Amino acid sequence: MQNPSPTLQATYFDGKSAQAHGVALCMDQGVLHIVNANLQLAVPVNQVEWPERTRHGKRMALLAGGGSLQCADGVAWDAWCKASGLRESGVVVVQQSWRWVAAALFSLVLVLGALYQWGLPMLAQAVVAFTPQTVDAKIGQSTLAALDEALMAPSGLELPQQEAIRTAFVHVLQTQAPDDMPQWNLAFRKSKIGPNALALPGGTLLMTDDMVALVGGDTQVLMAVLAHELGHAKYRHGLRMLVQVSVLGAITSLVLGDFSTALAAVPALLGQAHYSREAEREADAYARQILVSARISPRVMVTLLDRLRAQRERDAKNTAREREGDKPSGSSEQIAAPALAWLGLAFASHPADAERIAFFQGDAR
């Protein structure tokens, strides 16, 4: 049994007239007593409505039949409620505490983050698994056509040199289990994108003349590039990325309501930056396995990454010099946005971080 609560001075309105009555409130065994010299009311507590309150508002309780109680001294009211064993509703407590608000926001971010991190890739993987390979091939064809229009020109490499690289790769792949092998074909292009390579959906491995030039035609290094790109083809990263970026785009447009072109680029960029890292790891692992079984040291990849970095630094210097040289601004290359999206998967888009270098630096086992 609970002892009677302390009393609290409050104001009572009967709900019929505007007259305020000074009263004392006291709670006893589930009954609220409202008392003054002329008044003696006993109301079961469960028939009293305790509206949600804000931290600074005046306190109030509503009685059945239209009466109400008010108290300007919020601190005294709260202390009395507590001493009377009145529980506040969870919502009030939560609303009043910034810690709870912060915690709620934090959990929301966690949930969204988990969806972004794991939910979307899982969804994309499922979609890709149910998509026939012919779809990859179709997308690959139209991507190649778009790239050719925007960024590529026919290769300047002699056909025998192209054929030699192709044949070397066929030999490398003969050391692999045949059932493990995705469909592939190799195409060379002269391009504005510098030394680079990419795997289009459907298995077209695209290599730029500049890439061959960068490594001085070193076939072993080129095998490493092609093995990495074949990894992208094997795991169908192109299609996976496309699904993920499309879903992110759809969600963004749902949330933001408006699909302005500036915002449209955001999910694509987000998707690329995050998901491509995982895809690169998979492709690197596949490349390393191919190199090892073809008895090529995986360290050739480190050589390549070093050369690409040196090339990037040269490019950056040249760009800076061009800016100083007061060139007209129209001289910079405008790259078509859809073509650019695919470059997120291109070889040179992934600088050599320490993890990648360490991965290829280990001895061939």
Ligand SMILES: [Zn+2]
């Ligand atoms: Zn890659």
